[in-house]
Amino acid sequence: MSTSKEARGASHAPQEGGPVLSVKNLGVEFWVGDRWAAAAKHVSYDLMPGKVLAIVGESGSGKSTSSMAIMGLLPKNARVTGSARLAGRELVGAPIEQLRKVRGEGISAIFQEPMTALNPVYTIGFQISETLLTHRSKMTRKLAKERAIELLRLVEMPDPTKAYNSYPHQLSGGQRQRAMIAQSIALDPRVLVADEPTTALDVTVQAEILDLLRNLHQKLDSAIILITHDMGVVADMADDVMVMKDGAVVEHATAAKIFTEPEHPYTKALMGAVPHLGLGEAGHEIAVDRNEETAALYLKDVSIDYPKRGRVPAFRAVECASLAIMPGEVTGLVGESGSGKTTIARAVVxxxxxxEGMLRVAGQDMVGVDAKELRAVRRKIGIVFQDPGSSLNPRWPVGESIGEPLELAGRGRKDISKRVEDLLDLVELPRDFRNRYPHELSGGQRQRIGIARALALDPTVLVADEPTSALDVSVQARVLELLQQIQKEKQFATLFVTHDLAVVDLLADRIAVMQHGKIVEQGSKEQILRNPQNDYTKRLISAVPVPDPVEQKQRRAARAALLGRTAS
Structure with missing residues (x-):
């Protein structure tokens, strides 16, 4: 594969020593109703060849909008002002024919969710080949296929030939992301725009994709714009960091300076809100006999099967899982997608x-439980879901959603009204929020409503399934702090299901690690995170990026040694 600067074409070569992409006073506005609303304003930066610029900020900060504007990938109700010059060529206001030539060849994008970015009705090979054939008039289909397989090999795809002939749904999330990266680098672009490229991936797959991007970046000498809210990823990859808030750039400096000496109050607040693996306080493990009589939640040798559905054969999702959570204790259940952790949460409720096995919740045996007993025990279980938006009825005011468990339990209207107000106080929301609808609230406010509803009946056990993964980092920090505070006050047992070990370090007393349907290791937080014994646990912990460039470089080297590789 040609990776030389000459191979890219003289028209794409920046001036010697100059930026490959120069953005000056870029502004983006959307026509909303009867007015123009600003989404990004006065955005300026220079991206040097071979460098990684991370653009960070919370939802709505303008980080993705300003980057998509450069490529002309905004909807028709948008207008862009200012300048964006790629190797001296102006992109803002350029004709669509010129932008189509630039996309892929001069600047290319890696999107957050490959399943939606890849066409489900075409094979991976066809889609990569089409990119090559569209931009390379002299390339034959045979040469395009050879090049596509070479690209899949370059992105370290297992069995590139098989992947070439596969459809997107036949690949795992990490493999789909590799396929999309292969397509994005097919034309040797000078700039890669990576928009949250690892957000939807498990932590070990994320680490592999980041290693891949780093290696490709070095081989191709491409500059990268990395759009993310994950400061661990920023510490792992970035040379420079640009912080955005409400559409404006509030700080721009080297990664080292942003992490050690942030100047803007928003940057300081953002850095302070990031959970950092290894800095969690000691847990409060309850030292008692963990048996079915004393535990609020008790599993002994539990196995769970999913029956055959259509062409999908029956399979065992959980095998011989044992776990005990005491009243007032938080246990983090961690593992990658498909490990069985959510299945255990579903069995608990x-x-x-x-x-097979024994499962007791709040003293009730759940094996063979009848409908009447199940209704009774569910009054002792609270559930906080991952996506607060989809778990609340959009047609109901949130006060009705909070009060629904109380109504089903037979409480009177006056009692329900008072309890709803008390719960809003508990989750630190104004009482008049009871009359608002979910779409009128922010993500963090909706999640507080979800917590209030889960606590309506004073549960003995709270099951929290990835309750903060959909939230911005500062909102996540406030919700976790609130959850900690309420848990200490109410002393319910908590099963906290997550893939985020930094959050577990912040919140949990004990941790259980799942892999392929089995709990492979469990113990106190200190034991699991500081002195793991199982090889899978070690790999899981080593893959977590931390928001400190110096420490992250050391962790990357340690992980490479653990996997028997050379650190990149």
Missing amino acids: GLVPTA
Whole structure:
């Protein structure tokens, strides 16, 4: 594969020593109703060849909008002002034919969710080949296929030939992301725009994709714009960091300076809100006999099967899992997608039956439980879901959503009204929020409503399934702090299901690690995170990026040694 600067074409070469992309006073506005609303304003930066610029900020900060504007990938109700020059060529206001030539060849994008970015009705190979054939008039289909397989090999795809002939749904999330990266680098672009490229991935897959991007970046000498809210990823990859808030750049400096000496109050607040693996306080493990009589939640040798559905054969999702959570204790259940952790959570609340073993929740045996007993025990279980937006009825005021469990439990209207107000106080929201609808609230406010509803009946056990993964980092920090505060006050047992080990370090007393349906290791937080014994646990912990460039470089080297590789 040609990676030389000459191979890119003289028209794409920046002036010697100059930036490959120069953005000056870029502004983006959207026509909303009867007016123009600013989404980004006065954005300026220079991206040097071979460098990684991370653009960070919370939802709505303008980081993705300003980057997509450069490529002309905004909807028709948008207008862009200012200048964006790629190797001296102006992109703002350029004709669509010129932008189509630039996309892929001069600047290319890696999107957050490959399943939606890749066409589901075409094979991976066809889609990569089409990119090559569209931009390379002299390339034959045979040469395009050879090049596509070479690209899949370059992105370290397992069995590139098989992947070439596969459809997107036949690949795992990490493999789909590799395929999209292969397509994005097919034309040797000078600039890669990576928009949250690892957000939807498990932590170990994320680490592999970041290693891949770093290696490709060095091989191709491409500059990268990395759009993310994950400061651990920033510490792992970035040379420079640009912080955005409400559409404006509030700080721009080297990564080292942003992490050690942030100047703007917003940057300081953002850095302070980031959970950092290894800095969590000691847990409060309750030292008692962990048996079915004393535990609020008790599993002994539990196995869970999913029955055959259509062409999908029956399979065992959880096998011989044992776990005990005491009243007032928080246990983090961690593992990658498909490990079985959510299946255990579903069994705890009675949504899937257990095939073998013992499962007791708040003193009730859940094996073979009848409908009447299940209704009774569910009054002792609170559930906080991952996506607060989809878990609340959009047609109901949030006060009705909070009060629904109380109504189903037979409480009177006056009692319900008072309890709803008390719960809003508990989650630190104004009482008049009871009359608002979910779409009128922010993500963090909706999640507080979800917590209030889960606590309506004073549960003995709270099941929290990825309750903060959909939230911005500062909102996540406030919700976690609130959850900690309420848990200490109410002393319910908590099963906290997550893939984020930094959050577990902040919140949990004990941790159980799942892999392929089995709990492979469990113990106190200090034991699991500081002195893991299982090889999988070690790999899981080593893959977590931390928001400190110096420490992250050391962790990357340690992980490479653990995997028997050379650190990049």
